[in-house]
Amino acid sequence: MSIEIKVNGRNYSVNTAPETSLLTVLRDHLGLTGSKYGCGEGECGACTVLVNGYSRRSCITKVGDLTNGQEVTTIEGLDRNGKLHPVQQAFLEAEAFQCAYCTVGMIMTTVAMLDAIPHPTDAQAIEFLNGNICRCGTYPRILRAVHLAADRMAKGGAR
Ligand code: FES
Ligand code: FES
Numbered sequence: 001m002s003i004e005i006k007v008n009g010r011n012y013s014v015n016t017a018p019e020t021s022l023l024t025v026l027r028d029h030l031g032l033t034g035s036k037y038g039c040g041e042g043e044c045g046a047c048t049v050l051v052n053g054y055s056r057r058s059c060i061t062k063v064g065d066l067t068n069g070q071e072v073t074t075i076e077g078l079d080r081n082g083k084l085h086p087v088q089q090a091f092l093e094a095e096a097f098q099c100a101y102c103t104v105g106m107i108m109t110t111v112a113m114l115d116a117i118p119h120p121t122d123a124q125a126i127e128f129l130n131g132n133i134c135r136c137g138t139y140p141r142i143l144r145a146v147h148l149a150a151d152r153m154a155k156g157g158a159r
Pocket of ligand 1: 048059
């Protein structure tokens with residue numbers, strides 16, 4: 001059946017079953033491969049996207065649940081006019097990745113976190129990012145990136 005969804009400000013009509021995961025639709029139907037498949041069970045955070053600004057595991061989100069005007073944002077929708085989002089920029093500058101498989105999920109969760117908590121403490125950031133797993137153990141640099149992004153956004157880097 002045809003499912004209408006809005007991703008990164010664009011409306012799409014996707015021919016699939018309503019139970020299909022949002023991650024499959026993003027990657028296989030729309031070609032938005034930034035969101036990664038890790039565990040497929042909602043446990044690792046690699047597939048995290050924003051739905052109406054809140055972080056959501058796209059691997060366990062049925063696309064059929066998103067048809068009532070909800071807005072999906074993926075990593076491909078974060079930049080504006082070729083300029084990286086401050087969180088993306090901070091992850092780059094802090095070198096907050098090794099293999100980078102977790103990075104997109106970390107960035108999307110951080111964007112949602114800084115929207116809710118503009119200046120998180122280390123403890124708050126760790127708690128918020130708790131469901132995002134980095135097998136390379138780059139957590140200290142990820143924390144540095146979180147604080148760098150928070151400082152930049154407080155100084156007007158947010159959009
Ligand atoms: S792939 Fe979705 S949480 Fe792991
Ligand atoms: S950088 Fe490799 S899993 Fe996080």
